[in-house]
Amino acid sequence: MKTIFQKWLFVFVLAAFIITFLSSWWIHSNLAENSAVELLQNNLDDAARRVISTRKNLQTIITMSNASALAKTRALAMMIKENPAILNDNNKLDDIRKKLDVDEVHVSDANGILIASLAYAPATGGVKSYRGYDMKSSAQSAEFMPACTDPEFALVQRPQRNGVLKILFQYAGTARLDAPGIVQIGYRPERIEEASSLANIKNIEKDVRIGMNGNLFIEKNPGYREDYRKIIRTAQGISLTAVYDNYLLTANLPKEEMYMSRDSVIKILIIGNLILFGVIFLLISRLLQKVVINGIYTVNDSLKEITGGNLEKEINVTTTTEFQSLSSGINSTVAALKKAIENESRRIDAELEMGKTIQTSVLPVDFHDTPNYRLHAGMFTAREVGGDFYDFFTIDENRTALLIADVSGKGITAALYMMNAKSLLKELILLYPPAEAFAAANQELCRTNKAHMFLTAFLAVLDRRTGIIQCVNAGHNPPLLKHSDNSVEYLKIKHSLVLSASPKAKYTAVPVQLQPGDKLFLYTDGVTEAMNLQNELFGEKRFMETVVSAEGSLPEILDFIRSKTAEFAGEAPQNDDITMLIMEYISASQ
Amino acid sequence: MKAVFDKNANSLTVSVEGSIDTVTAPELDSQLQANWEGITELIMDLAAVDYISSAGLRVILMANQQMEDCDGSMTVRNVNDDIKEIFEMTGFDSLLNLE
Known part of the structure; x- marks a missing residue:
């Protein structure tokens, strides 16, 4: 009986272990996935905030830089109006260029032909003049032509690569105040450059860390709706894609990392459960031995003694109420049997006595x-x-x-x-x-x-x-x-x-x-x-x-x-x- | 007590060993009854019997009467001195066919 009980006990404990294991696995898988999604969401939010704020910064810097460039152009126009002679004095002009902290200054006549020109040339270490250059001759410079006719005209061009120097360069221009024509300054937009580098999504992608080995992709919104959000599960891991303003951000987390906590929890759980269930198995087994098996053996031994002829034997197993009632049941049966035997032997004795009485009488x-x-x-x-x-x-x-x-x-x-x-x-x-x-x-x-x-x-x-x-x-x-x-x-x-x-x-x-x-x-x-x-x-x-x-x-x-x-x-x-x-x-x- | 039965057509030889007393006599009786069918010649070999009580004598008496009733014969063989004394004392020697 003991073996059967232990077998079943083992089956039940094993089943309990498997159920606990599977449910823990399921719960922790879900938890891991949820926290992975949360992590991705937080990272995406952070990254998006960063993208948006750097973009905003860049915009502010561009606005400020443009305003400052226009102010400088207007100041140059004012100085020319006050003292047109500087147009013919290269030294004076260069002095002003330095004071304005720009790289180039150009002034044209009403036809867009440069009459004064100074360009800083770091390659040669000196300055270079584009006097006589016709502003209409290239599309880029032609953009300033309206200044010849419109005294209110002001333009700050977008920074663009300088064809000669291969560096980023920006031009700003207004109308001349002394005569029709263009006043133009050229400069390297270093702050803008810096800000746009900071605002470069590729740099943000590199900077943002997702977990330990996750990564982030940012691209200009290729046409998704504003509230687009999607969780994608693949064999490699989980990814979350969402649209922020004009950007589509995707964060990926590898599977191992996502389930890292689950796996360690399960590991601890397995060890813990093995110990726990082992202890339970041993305890129940021992308890069974003590409460049931020993009782049965005692009852069996006593019954053997009783069937062997010792009707005086009393069974007294009191470990449980069941055994108590079994014991008292057997005891009363034996007592009844004993009484019946006594009655019978009394009857036989009476018969024997009668026989003797017959014999002796x-x-x-x-x-x-x-x-x-x-x-x-x-x-x-x-x-x-x-x-x-x-x-x-x-x-x-x-x-x-x-x-x-x-x-x-x-x-x-x-x-x-x-x-x-x-x-x-x-x-x-x-x-x-x-x-x-x-x-x-x-x-x-x-x-x-x-x-x-x-x-x-x-x-x-x-x-x-x-x-x-x-x-x-x-x-x-x-x-x-x-x-x-x-x-x-x-x-x-x-x-x-x-x-x-x-x-x-x-x-x-x-x-x-x-x-x-x-x-x-x-x-x-x-x-x-x-x-x-x-x-x-x-x-x-x-x-x-x-x-x-x-x-x-x-x-x-x-x-x-x-x-x-x-x-x-x-x-x-x-x-x-x-x-x-x-x-x-x-x-x-x- | 131990009894060995050797049945040969109508003849039955019973070899008894030990003592035929109050306890063992009913045993011998029932074993005899079980082998009784169709027997007209009964031979009881008492060579290894060391004691016969009155209960044992009763079994022998019954067997003898049963043989007489069916016109058969009963012979008692190899009676040792102790048993012979009992037979003589009880007069069984005059009743039984001793060999």
């Missing part, structure tokens, strides 16, 4: 002394009722019958059979001589003997006038005769067949002359077959020795023999009835 106990003989007899029954009996009665004024018998078998049947046999024998002995009486009894018993029972019997009929006993032995133990000189002998007279065995059996009476003082011992095999724990029999020899050493009155002798057999048997139970009848012959009557 019919035995004569009036051991009167007569002038011719003394008598004493006793029967010591075994636990189970047997079929021993003795009898003595006077047949007529001269004769007395002594009878001892042992019915084969035990129990009520034997007791009833014995009662029948006893009364039958007495009846016939009163009617016939000994041998004929036995023959008639045998015939009658064989006729009715359905249970195949038989009995051994010894009859001695004493003639008080002569001291002669007529003996008939129907398969019984030979009686013992003890003379007054203490010598003993077995009366080995002819043994006839037991009574009730065969209707053909013949019985013969044998006369034996008793001498005054002779004691005749009739007994059943319960005496000679008394058994000790070593399975040894008391035996005829020991019986004989006991009789030799026995002294005193007949009751004393009987008790002595009884005590000797009991002493011999020791702890061994008495299996058979022990029955004895002793007759002491005193003298013949006159």
Whole structure:
């Protein structure tokens, strides 16, 4: 059972582990993705803010720079109006150029032909003049031509690459104040250059960091709607694309980075769960062992003891209420069983007692002394009722019958059979001589003997006038005769067949002359077959020795023999009835 | 007690070993009854029997009567001195066909 439980426990713990693992995986994957999107969103917002603010800065710088360029142009126009002579004085003009902090100054006439020109040439280290250049000759310079006719005209061109120097250059121009014509300055827009470099989206792309290995792409909006926003998941990772003002920003985060936190959480979770579930498994396993398995083993062991025969065993497993009720259930069952057995054994005892009562109630106990003989007899029954009996009665004024018998078998049947046999024998002995009486009894018993029972019997009929006993032995133990000189002998007279065995059996009476003082011992095999724990029999020899050493009155002798057999048997139970009848012959009557 | 049964057509030989007492006699009786069918010659070999109680005698008596009832024969073989004494004492020696 333990193995099955542990197997299932393991399955459940494993299932719990897998479910926990999968749900954690799912939750943390979602969390990771959400936080990745959030990270991308924040980065995009930051980047977009940066793009927008640098663009705005650039715009401001351009505006300010343009305003300053126009102011310088207008100041130059004012100076020319105040002192037109400077147009012909290159030194003066260069001095003004330096003061204005510009690279080139050009002045044209009403036709757009430069009449004064100074251009800083860093390659040569000196200045260069474009005097005589026609402003209409290139599209770039022609843009300033309206100044020749419109005194309000003012223009700051977008910075553009200078064809010669390959550097960024910017021109601003207004109308002359002294005469029709163009006043123009040229300069390198360094601040604008710097600002536009800062505002360059490529630089922003490089500067913005997305996580550790993510990247950012910015492009001019190629026509998406203002609220365009999209999350794209690919095998490589996740990306978020959104439109800010005129820009489309895309932030990418690689997969490993996105799931970095999840993977580490899962790692910790696996280790933690393995420990947790291992502990749970061991705890439940131990608890089960303690609460259930041990209880079951205890109950089983106790049941084994009970079925082995120990009904005194009580089961007392109190670990759980279930075991308590199981224990008390078993205990009350056993108690009921015990009670039933006790009742039954009481009934059997009563039956045995009844058998014994039957057996003993019919035995004569009036051991009167007569002038011719003394008598004493006793029967010591075994636990189970047997079929021993003795009898003595006077047949007529001269004769007395002594009878001892042992019915084969035990129990009520034997007791009833014995009662029948006893009364039958007495009846016939009163009617016939000994041998004929036995023959008639045998015939009658064989006729009715359905249970195949038989009995051994010894009859001695004493003639008080002569001291002669007529003996008939129907398969019984030979009686013992003890003379007054203490010598003993077995009366080995002819043994006839037991009574009730065969209707053909013949019985013969044998006369034996008793001498005054002779004691005749009739007994059943319960005496000679008394058994000790070593399975040894008391035996005829020991019986004989006991009789030799026995002294005193007949009751004393009987008790002595009884005590000797009991002493011999020791702890061994008495299996058979022990029955004895002793007759002491005193003298013949006159 | 141990009893070995050797059945040969109508003849049954029972070899008994040990003691035939109150406890073992019913056992021997039931084993005999189980092998009884069609037997007209029963041979009981008591060579290895060391004790026969009155219950054991009863089984032998029953077997003997049963054989007589069906006009069969029963022979008791190899009776040792102890058993012979019991047979003589109980007069069974005059009833049984001893060999």
